Amino acid sequence: MQKLRLKHLLAIRWFHWINFPLLLLMIWSGILIYWAFPIYSIGPLHFFPKWFYSAFNIDQRLAEGMALHFFFMWFFVINGIAYVIYTLASGEWRLLVPRSWSAFRDAWHVVLHDFHLRKDIPPQDKYNAAQQITYTAIILMGVGSVLSGFAIYKPAQLSWLATLFGGYQGARCVHFVLAAGYVVFFVVHVLQVALAGWNNFRSMVIGYEAVGEHE
Amino acid sequence: MNNRHREIVLPEQDAKRELARRTRRDFLVAGIAALGGFGAYEWITKAGQVNNAPWPQRKVLDLNGRIARAYLSDSHLMPTYSASQVGPIKVNGDIGIAEDFDASKWHLQVASGEDDPALNLQLSDIMALPKVNMITRFCCIEGWSVIQSWGGARFSDFTKKYFPPGRKLPQYVYMATPGEDYYVGLDMKSALHPQTLLAYEHNGKPLEREHGAPLRLVIPVKYGIKNIKCIGLIRYTNDRPDDYWAEEGYDWFAGL
Numbered sequence: 136m137q138k139l140r141l142k143h144l145l146a147i148r149w150f151h152w153i154n155f156p157l158l159l160l161m162i163w164s165g166i167l168i169y170w171a172f173p174i175y176s177i178g179p180l181h182f183f184p185k186w187f188y189s190a191f192n193i194d195q196r197l198a199e200g201m202a203l204h205f206f207f208m209w210f211f212v213i214n215g216i217a218y219v220i221y222t223l224a225s226g227e228w229r230l231l232v233p234r235s236w237s238a239f240r241d242a243w244h245v246v247l248h249d250f251h252l253r254k255d256i257p258p259q260d261k262y263n264a265a266q267q268i269t270y271t272a273i274i275l276m277g278v279g280s281v282l283s284g285f286a287i288y289k290p291a292q293l294s295w296l297a298t299l300f301g302g303y304q305g306a307r308c309v310h311f312v313l314a315a316g317y318v319v320f321f322v323v324h325v326l327q328v329a330l331a332g333w334n335n336f337r338s339m340v341i342g343y344e345a346v347g348e349h350e
Numbered sequence: 351m352n353n354r355h356r357e358i359v360l361p362e363q364d365a366k367r368e369l370a371r372r373t374r375r376d377f378l379v380a381g382i383a384a385l386g387g388f389g390a391y392e393w394i395t396k397a398g399q400v401n402n403a404p405w406p407q408r409k410v411l412d413l414n415g416r417i418a419r420a421y422l423s424d425s426h427l428m429p430t431y432s433a434s435q436v437g438p439i440k441v442n443g444d445i446g447i448a449e450d451f452d453a454s455k456w457h458l459q460v461a462s463g464e465d466d467p468a469l470n471l472q473l474s475d476i477m478a479l480p481k482v483n484m485i486t487r488f489c490c491i492e493g494w495s496v497i498q499s500w501g502g503a504r505f506s507d508f509t510k511k512y513f514p515p516g517r518k519l520p521q522y523v524y525m526a527t528p529g530e531d532y533y534v535g536l537d538m539k540s541a542l543h544p545q546t547l548l549a550y551e552h553n554g555k556p557l558e559r560e561h562g563a564p565l566r567l568v569i570p571v572k573y574g575i576k577n578i579k580c581i582g583l584i585r586y587t588n589d590r591p592d593d594y595w596a597e598e599g600y601d602w603f604a605g606l
Contacts (some may be wrong), residue, residue: 136366171493290428294426
């Protein structure tokens with residue numbers, strides 16, 4: 136006998152795959168906007184070097200970037216809110232949110248395990264502690280992006296919000312750092328998915344995974 | 351097979367078939383959805399342009415503007431700062447500001463409606479209005495911002511004095527440089543905001559030529575592009591006015 140187990144609920148699969156291109160578009164249009172005042176750097180590492188702008192043809196597209204950003208922001212926000220409401224209503228949040236502070240210790244063990252520095256892995260439900268922390272953090276980051284985004288978008292009407300982020304330029308910095316965070320998340324996420332294999336990836340599309348099947 | 355089954359247990363061959371069937375079906379759905387999404391993106395970005403923005407995006411920009419205008423309030427103010435926080439400003443726009451501009455020949459034309467004869471005002475007429483000093487953040491649409499000190503008259507006081515009493519105030523204001531090389535359109539609510547000034551002083555001194563002498567608009571509830579320099583014409587109108595940067599693909603409302 137062979138068991139097929141439902142891993143990802145239909146709605147969550149849709150939220151996930153709708154979010155993917157929307158987040159990509161928000162980051163892309165955000166870079167088109169950022170080009171007009173590109174001030175951030177870490178030491179000699181400048182965001183972004185000239186070759187980056189020319190390679191992706193980013194120069195002189197501020198108006199286009201703003202129009203795209205303020206178009207897709209609604210869909211991005213609505214999809215994000217729908218996801219949060221659904222995970223709360225369905226009870227799925229219980230599997231996604233870390234339940235105790237020991238999650239941080241467990242997450243560290245998971246990281247060591249992933250780097251083959253540790254043989255065993257802490258017991259887990261559907262998601263391990265590292266996943267729980269990451270998937271919860273990414274939602275909090277989303278909230279941060281929306282709030283800092285509105286602070287930049289309407290610093291006069293929502294001046295209290297801008298103040299919360301340390302002012303207009305502070306909000307802009309937070310917004311940028313969070314966007315960079317999504318890129319880091321994306322790289323790690325795709326790498327993990329690639330390592331986890333086809334059965335895992337397929338379950339994000341069809342919902343089911345084959346249990347006991349090794350690929 | 352019901353989609354909501356938490357677990358499906360089948361003999362090995364049947365399970366393989368079931369998995370293959372679901373994989374085919376759902377990847378087909380995913381492919382169609384991806385194509386649909388790509389098609390929607392193509393439409394959103396390649397539809398016919400209105401003022402250099404594809405019309406679906408232009409529609410949403412205008413919708414965003416209507417939402418922002420509804421929320422806009424005279425009590426939502428741009429924060430004010432102290433004189434020590436004033437920073438250096440760069441000159442970013444020179445459209446409509448001639449090198450050989452002769453301030454002595456300048457006057458301000460004011461039209462209360464589309465066909466009304468214009469009123470000609472002098473700078474002294476603006477200076478006769480109650481003077482307001484204000485230190486606010488000037489936000490460029492490029493992303494930089496700088497705290498600047500301004501002195502001038504509230505546009506609301508100007509309107510009270512120079513718009514014919516008893517007439518219904520139109521919905522928009524159009525302002526342009528003397529030759530109409532640069533022009534902006536403003537919704538009346540933003541124009542009458544208490545922080546909207548017709549400014550003739552900048553950082554405690556008379557306004558410099560490159561910053562819009564003798565009279566410019568300072569409107570902190572809008573991006574810098576709406577803060578028109580060297581105003582030569584003010585027209586009250588019910589038709590949404592043309593706007594220099596809105597014609598280049600930017601948001602017409604451009605509110606903060």
